[in-house]
Amino acid sequence: MMTNPTSNTPSPFAEAYSTLKNTFGYDQFRLQQEQVISSALDGKDALVIMPTGGGKSLCFQIPALVQGGACLVISPLISLMKDQVEALKQNGVSAAFLNSSITAVQQQQVEEDFMAGQIKLLYVSPEKLMTRDFFNVMKASTLNLIAVDEAHCISQWGHDFRPEYTKLKFLKEQFPSTPIMALTATADKATRNDILSQLNITQAKTFLSSFDRPNLSLAVRPAQKRVEAIIDWVKNQPEESGIIYCLSRKSTETLAIKLQKQGIDADFYHAGMDPQVKDKVQERFIRDDLKIVCATIAFGMGIDKSNVRWVIHHNLPKNLESYYQEIGRAGRDGLASKTLLFYSYSDVMQLKQFIETGEQKELLEAKLQRMQQFAEATSCRRKLLLSYFGEQLEKDCGNCDICRNPPAFMDGLKLAQMALSAVARTQQKIGTRMLIDVLRGSGRNDLFQLGYQNIKTYGVGKDHSYVDWQHYIGQFLNLGLLEIAFDQHNALRITELGKKALYSEIEVKISKPESQEERKQRLTPPQPTKKVQQTNALFERLRVLRKQIAESQGVPAYVVFSDSTLQELSMHRPTTDDELLNISGIGQRKADQYGREFIHEIVTFIKEKTMEGEKIKGATHLVTYELLKEGLTPEEIATKRNLNKVTIFSHLATLYEQGRDVDLSQFITDESLKKIITGIRQIGQTEQLKPLFEFFEEQIPYDQLRLAMAVYKRQTKIETK
The missing domain is CATH 1.10.10.10 (Winged helix-like DNA-binding domain superfamily/Winged helix DNA-binding domain)
Structure with a gap:
């Protein structure tokens, strides 16, 4: 297992920590990332089950970056490939993808770059992987890891079985010394066993993280008047992005039109649309130009959009794996997000009709029954969801509708x-x-x-x-x-x-059977009251700035910074490069790219609020700095801000210590500076000014002493680096 790099950790483990911080901007690993990465660096196969938003990608990206050679990532989702490659490039990582969305000339160039060792992570579709030409590319390359993403697609017991995935067994046969890492967010026991067998990695260690997404609230309501309920829901949170999943193509269109008539920014998405129109809808949603999408279940597969704040199911999903994966598209940044499922028995009957005409009827009916039991549950929904995946939650979650309004x-x-x-x-x-x-x-x-x-x-x-x-x-x-x-x-x-x-070692509490009317009354919430939108003014300004930068770069906004990073920025308000690098999600590359613009926006906000009379702790010197840049003297600043001149000089000293562009030579002579610094060295005091004032027999003003102290501290800091 990797240990903290501060304790003489040997490479490549120490490099893994360094990459985590410097490339991706995170201070520590979460869930089981550290153990998975350690296993990959040891050359071992692994099956990784992590919830959506749990950080699966880092599990293969970091081992790929800290070793010689490159990682091959197999993914069925073109949109996910594009998203992840773009995000990696933003972090300064050489990455590319091969799929049907690029030309033959572009594909040839990518293959040549990969064989030449110029690409560290290459994403390929299973169809591309199976071609003879690409097999030769693989043989000519140095592979340090093979990652199979969305690995549940390989299993007949999974919810998204894809026949082309069953041919991947050849990877272990042809590349026996290259570790294979299979990753998925949704796999029950049968599916997990099948993945290991199909990939021929039966000795692989399974890393099973908690399926729990505590930031997601879970709720189910009767389907009566669901359109009116959805309209109220959206109007209560008008600035938030959301997805509404519908059972049929027609219902996506019908619902989107009804929302549009209410002045709601919504559109529809389904497989029957013109491909260009469909792609445009998805692109607008990813780039925050569209707030709400009414879609069939195909939408959102592979989208890394981290700031979806809610997911509604207009109809019952066909199984709990699908439900879990679809609600997982909300709150990927870890912030509080909502989910709502509308349930009617007519949905059950319609889904049963679909099953009658398909294969694996017995299996699909059993999974639909579990989905129905979830919708009709009278005990903690999160307990139910987790138990389906083999995980037991000891206490009720407190963040589902049953916990908030329990039955008898x-x-x-x-x-x-x-x-x-x-x-x-x-x-x-x-x-x-x-x-x-x-x-x-x-x-x-x-x-x-x-x-x-x-x-x-x-x-x-x-x-x-x-x-x-x-x-x-x-x-x-x-x-x-x-x-x-x-x-x-x-x-x-x-x-x-x-x-x-x-x-009899535990208690078993169950609900009494309810009539349909009793259940309807309990689950139907009271009429919503008009919600006063409590917005964070700085967060909104940073969100606008992020969108402007994203549009200029031609990338989704969340690729620049996630909502959780913006929230940290608005909370901690960093105003220096060092403070900026302490924000989760900001590595050196992004700090270099965007740091100056975000710091400027934060400082401008602080100045405006301070001048309006709002007291912002630790920010008053920044207002002085802005006024100084406008050409005001310390005396003029003191008058304008109704502060003592000594306080303004203290601000100047703080700014100089922080590395700001402040010329102190206009406020203190070289002769005075040398004399005071000599005194500082003699008494060894760098924090309190009074001992220094007394050392010079109270002949040198405090403002001069404070400036000289700042110069001494900055020089000492530079010398010790």
Whole structure:
């Protein structure tokens, strides 16, 4: 494992920390980034499961940069390739992509540069990877890592299976000594096992980070009057970017038109549009020229836009993986963001019709049922979502609609033990329907053929209706007591938490069954009141500046700085280069590119607010600096600001120490300067002026002493560097 570079850390680990700070502008690794990078530097294969916005890209980008050779990144998403390459270039990294969006001449140049070692990260589509010509390019290059992004696409159990991904097994066969890193944000147990098998990296270590995105609030509402609810939602947060996912192409168009009629900046996006028009919508959204997109699920795949503040599902998604991935497009910068799902049973029926005509009907129906159980949940939604991916959350999240407005609960331990015992006594081979039939003592022929009428728990739950048992078992799944083995004919399995319930080691609280009307009343929020928009004035100014810079550079705004970086800038208000580099997300390259403009905007803001009478801690000397640049003398500044002249000279000294362009020779002679500095050296005092004042028998004014002290400190700082 990598250790902190301050403790004589050997290369390349120390270089990994240096790259993190100097290239990407971050002070420390998060989640399991450090362990993954260490594994890659040791030449080991890895499966990396990290939530959207968790920093997966750095896991392969940093190992690629701190070693000889280059990294090959396989990605199915053209938009993601373009975004990541642009972001890398902004940070001073040599990167490129190969896909159908560039010409044959451009592709040839990229391939030549890659073989010549001039590109550190090359992104390719799986289709391009499989060509014979590109195989020769790979063989002629020095690869330090192969990264397979969106790795869930390789698995038949995943939610976005792509046949071309199943051919990637040749990578390990042809490049056995090159580590392979598979990365995805969404993969249940069956999918994870399939990824390892399909890529032939069965010995790879799995790095499973928490799936939790605590910055996302989760909410579900009944679908009645959803258009009116969406309009109220948007008008309550008019400056924020958002995505509304719809089930059909027609509904994206219909909804966008309804929003436009309300004066809302919205447009639609779906696969049936003219490609140029469709790309233009996405481009406008990425560049903050469009606030809201009403889209089918294809939208947003691979978009790195970090400042999407909310995601609404106009319809029920087909499975929890899709839902998790789609809500993950909000709040990628880690700031608080909202999600809202509108649920109706008609959506369930429509999705079931789609499944009837497709492959893997049994699997898809089971996953849809889990999605429906999420929408109908009466316990913490985040617990349910995390348990689906095999992660247990001990406490309720407090940031979902159920936690904020819980239903009536009851002790469900005895009911849970009935169900868990029945699952155990049937060797964990049955699904939900058979479990309910066993508990209720059904006379089904297949049940009797299997001999389940002879087990101890047969008929133990006959006093509860079939519908009630569906409600209870759904909650046991949601609580993480049971899980579904999708790769084993959707059989129910008892989890470690379920074993504790079986042996009465934990409490099990479940909600009482509700009627549809009761549930509708509980989940329908009160009519929204007009929200007063509390905006951060400096944040908004920095956002405008960021957009201007982005437009001049032809890149998305979030590629310049993320919203979280702007928030830090507006909070800490750095006014020097050193202070700027302490802001998360600002490395040396971006500080050199944009630092002067952002510092100028911050200083201008501080000056305006201070002159308006607002007291801003630690900023008063900057106002003096601005007035000095306008040509005012210290005396004139003191008069204009209604301050003592000695205070203004103190400001000048502070500015000089900070490295500002302040000429002190007009305020103190060389002779006085040398004399005072000699005195400073003799008494060894560099903080308090009074001892120095007394040393010179109170004959030299404080303002002269303060200026000389500033010169001495700056000289000493330069000499010790």
